[in-house]
Structure formats: C-alpha cells, structure tokens
Amino acid sequence: MFRVAQCWDDGVVSDIALTEMFRKYGARATFNLNPGFFRPQMRRYSWTHEGFDVYNLAQSELRSVYDGFQVASHTMTHADYRRMSADAFVGEAVDARKYLEDLFQRESRGFAWPCGRYTQELADRLLESGFLYGRTTKNRLQLLPVEHPLILHSSCHFLNENFMEIFERSREFGVFYFWGHSYEMHDEPSQLAALEKKIATISADPDVVWVDVVDLIREEGAGDGGQE
DSSP: OEEEEEEEESOBTTHHHHHHHHHHHTOOOEEEEOGGGOOSSSOEEEEEETTEEEEEOOGGGHHHHTTTSEEEEOOSSOOOGGGSOHHHHHHHHHHHHHHHHHHHTSOOOEEEOGGGOOOHHHHHHHHHTTOOEEEEEEEOSOOOSOSOTTSEEESEETTOTTHHHHHHHGGGGTEEEEEEOGGGGTTOHHHHHHHHHHHHHHHHOTTEEEOOHHHHHHHHTGGGOOOO
C-alpha cells in the first residue's frame, strides 16, 4: 500500500475547481482555513498574487464547497507568531479549530503553520491544545515516523518540477504528501489540466490509497507524541 495525502491552504474561491476535480477521481484532501477572513454571505478580496486577484470564499459557501473533505486550522488570520505572543498565536489556532468544528459539526484536529513558520515551543503547546499534527513547508522523502507530530513535513509542493519523480521515489517509504495553494494556478486551464493529469495518474495507480493527512499520524500512533 502506498499512501498519498494532499492539503491546500487559505480557503479561496479557486478551491472550488479543486474539490470538483478531486471528487471526480476519488482523491481525498484537507483544506487549511483561516476563518477570520470569511464574511457571512460575500466573498472577500484578500490580495493579488502575481497579477491574479485572490478572493476568500463566503462563510455560506464553506460547507457545500468542502463537503466530503477534511478541514483544518490555519489560524484565524494567517497569524505570524513573530508578531504576537505565544498565547495569542495558540489562541488563534485553537479558535480556528473550534470555529470549523462548530460549522462542520465534526472533529478538526489538523493544523498548517502559516508560511511554514514554527517553533518547538509552539509545537509543544499546540500538541497540548489537542492538535494531532502541524504541517510545515519543509520537504523530505521519508515523512514517517515523525519526531514531533506538530512538525510534520511534506514530500513536495504541487508545482515542484520534479513532482512525479518525487512521487515515484516516495514509494520506498510508503507515503507521498504534497500541498499548495489553488490560486497559484491563476485559474488557467493549462495549469488545472496539469494538476488533473497528476491526480488522475496517482488515482489510477493500483498501489495508491488516498488518505487524509490526519490518518498518517493516527495510523503511526504519533498523535500521542510518538517518537522515532
């Protein structure tokens, strides 16, 4: 069995195309959300990425867009721990989790570090606060077992030019985990087609089993603080 997981950050309008694609191929995914950016009924302009205007989804859209997928905390406002106290950062992470659990009426114990920035102290505190894992933006081939579940690295970014090579090399270790932001494709058909080709190839592989990110930690028993 070759486990494959993926996650996508920020809760943006471009995620709609992704969720439709993933449902088509039976691909599981986790979406890391910033609830502080969601307006009740209106989409919110957030920023411009390489000339592409990025909008957050409206709160009223969240349950339908992410139906059938996992959601995880990305803090309330994409918080930068360097600009606030540790208590404030942990509070943002926990508040986002509570918001998502209330909205979706199910457990949400995953976390993605904004911009991949983390510290050992904060990782310890988030583990104590009930999170099962925290994704960084660092890459490595062997992802499991983890030294600390709140410092979970990934295999690569979805736009990595060696994506499929890393996918193949990861077979040796039994896990391939990639991440990204849907807005990085700028809603361009060619970019979406390139991602769809990757998803289709992975889904057609007889050895692959799509899993949620949290399953990687739960199956390793690392959620209880397991060590290598």
